[in-house]
Amino acid sequence: MTGRIFDIQRFSIHDGPGIRTTVFLKGCPLRCKWCHNPEGIGPEPQLSVMAAKCVGCKACLAACKEGALALNGSQKVVIDRARCTSCGDCPPVCDPKALEMVGRTATVDEVMAPVLRDREYYRASGGGMTLSGGEPLFQPAFAGALLKAARAAGLHTAVETSGFAEWAALDQIRPDTDLFLYDYKETDPHLHQAFTGQPNAPILENLRKLHAAGARILLRCPMIPEFNARKEHLDGIARTAGELPRLIGVELLAYHRLGSSKLRRFGFPTRMPESVKSPDAEAVREWNAYLARKGVRLVNAPPGAVSKVAGP
Ligand code: SF4
Ligand code: SF4
Known part of the structure; x- marks a missing residue:
């Protein structure tokens, strides 16, 4: 079994609990305007x-x-x-x-060799392996084989996904996935289509099915000024989280412009207007505080958001 990857990142600390190795798979069906991994979009090197x-x-x-x-x-x-x-x-x-x-074909064993090298770190920190991309489910059989191999080695497994995939693919990897880091990009269906090139209905349907099937899910929401960083979308996040009682919680991911220079390296037009800046810490605290006031369980909220919630 082989698949296409474009990076294996050891010592990741933002892709699930503990110290992790993140494997980036190539290919993605979405075209998010704020994409910061453009090298993951195409399936080929x-x-x-x-x-x-x-x-x-x-x-x-x-x-x-x-x-x-x-x-x-x-x-x-x-x-x-x-x-x-x-x-x-x-x-x-x-x-x-x-x-x-950028991008190469690799066997499951070739990917797992560096992943298994850091077992002791995973053990000490509660970490493991995360599949990211691109969209890991763009290569469902390969993603499934990697997760099985990690599980067989006793590793904690996480999958970072847009949720835009066949339900059968998600359902197939579900038993071997300890944690889904599930993107929620835009509440408004028309804006979702405009921002990502795909509808959000199948993503939401998969989210509900995954939740009903008992999967552990953390909802991760990229917050992009001038795009989705607005009250209506925060309300949509709160509503969706409210419908999913077993959700681990919601994590807001503040936009950064790092992907723009990478877009040029791979020949994509720079689609984000120059006026779109990384949000400041106060804006991020405000967004978190707003969700907390609506009863949303927050994960990795910045210091200060909670005290704002407790305030008048
Ligand atoms: S630029 Fe030319 S040599 Fe380089 S990868 Fe493309 S076709 Fe091959
Ligand atoms: S011309 Fe530039 S890109 Fe081409 S081989 Fe020389 S240094 Fe590299």
Whole structure:
């Protein structure tokens, strides 16, 4: 069994409890405007181009049989993505590492080898393995095989998912998943479609089915100024959480602009307006306090949110 991954990150502390290894699977059916892992969108390996590192030596131009590379007026590499076949011939000749292939095919054993290396850390911290992406369920059989292997090794398992998948795929990995980190991106169906390219109805239906099936779920809500960071959406989060009594809780994830530069590396247009900034700590506290006042159980809320709740 093989699958496509683009990273294995050891010592992750934000993808579930304890110290974890996060495996990033390639491929995603959504196109969130605020995506911060654009290298996870496409299912195939992709060429990352960091023109700022280019010294203009032209070695890659000679290596590329497709004529996909050129230098611009500033003697920096530029790529014609329509011609690039992702053959991987150019990165090895680029000494300053301006070119890099992201994404590779790996067997379950190849992924599990580095994951199992940190067993002692997981044991000491209550950590384990998390599958992320992309969307892990874009490769349901591979995700399922990784989770089974982790479980067989006695590891805690978590899956970070948008929930946009066939119910059968979610149901299949459910018995081997200790924790679902389930995204809730936008309450308004029209805005959800506009922001992510997909409807939210199947995501909500899967969430309810997963909850009814007894899965442990943490609802994770990216909060994006000028997009979903508004009262109506917070009300929607509170309403949804209220319908799911066994939910572990809600975690708000404040937007950061890190993904914008990565988008350029992979040839995606920068879709977020420059005016969209990372929210300040006070805004994040306000959002958390608002949900807490509505009775939502919060996870990883910043200090101060609780005292605000307790206040007048
Ligand atoms: S090989 Fe690297 S440094 Fe040389 S021109 Fe190509 S991208 Fe630039
Ligand atoms: S990956 Fe292959 S086709 Fe694409 S630019 Fe590099 S050498 Fe050319």
